[in-house]
Amino acid sequence: MSELIGFIAASLVVIVVPGPDLTLLLANTARSGRRAGIATATGIMLGHAILATAAVAGLTALLTASEFGYTAVRIVGALYLIYLGVHALADFVRLRRSGAEDAPAHRRAQHTEPAAGSVTRVCLRQGLVSNLLNPKVAAFYLSLFPQFALPGLTTTAAHTVLAGTFWLLSLLWFVLVLALLARVEVLLRRPRVRQGLAGVSGVGLVGLGTTLALRG
Secondary structure, three states, X not given: OHHHHHHHHHHHHHHHOOOHHHHHHHHHHHHHOHHHHHHHHHHHHHHHHHHHXXXXXXXXXXXXXXXXXXXXXXXXXXXXHHHHHHHHHHHHHHHHHXXXXXXXXXXXXXXXXXXXXXXXXXXXXXXXXXHHOOHHHHHHHHXXXXXXXXXXXXXXXXXXXXXXXXXHHHHHHHHXXXXXXXXXXXXXXXXXXXXXXXXXXXXXXXXXXXXXXXHO
16 A cells, blocks of 8 residues: 555656646647637546556557657657647737737637637647657656556556556546636636736747757
C-alpha cells in the first residue's frame, strides 16, 4: 500500500504542474468556450490511455530506446506545440484588432454557434495529437513505473494498475479544472479576458515547444 501511495503522490506532482496539456486546454476554452475545453480534455485523456496501454505492452520502450525515433517524435511534437501557439497568438491579434468588446453578443453567437461541432472535433484532435507527440509522456511512464513495485503482482499487472491509477488521477484533475472554468465561464466570455488568455497561452505553447525542441 505504501508503494501505491508513493506513486499517487509522485503522479499528482507530475499532473498538477502546468505543461502543454493544461496550456492547450486553457487556450481552447478561452477561444471557443467550455465545450471546446471538454473536447480538448477528452482528446488528452484518450492520448494518455493509448500511451499507458503502449507502456504496459512495452511498445513505448522501443521509442525511448531508439535515439532517432525519440528525436523525431520530439521535434514533430515541438513543432506542433509551436503551431498551436502561433494560432493562439493569431487569435490574440485578431481579438485586439477587431474590437470584439464592441460587437453585440448575439452577433458573436451567430458567428460561432454553427461551427460548434467542427470546433469540438478540432479541439479533440488537438488534445490527442499534442499528447501523443510528447515523448516526455511516454518516457514518464517508463521512468516512473519501474520505481514502484506492487507486492503480489507480476510486472505487467503492476504496470497495469499504475497506468490505470495515473489515468484516473489525470481524469480527476481535468474534471476539477473544467469545473473551475465552468464557474468563471461568464468571465471567460469577456473579450479582454479571452484576448489575455489567448496571448498568455500562445506564448506558453510556443515557449514549451521551443524548450522541448532544444532540450532533447
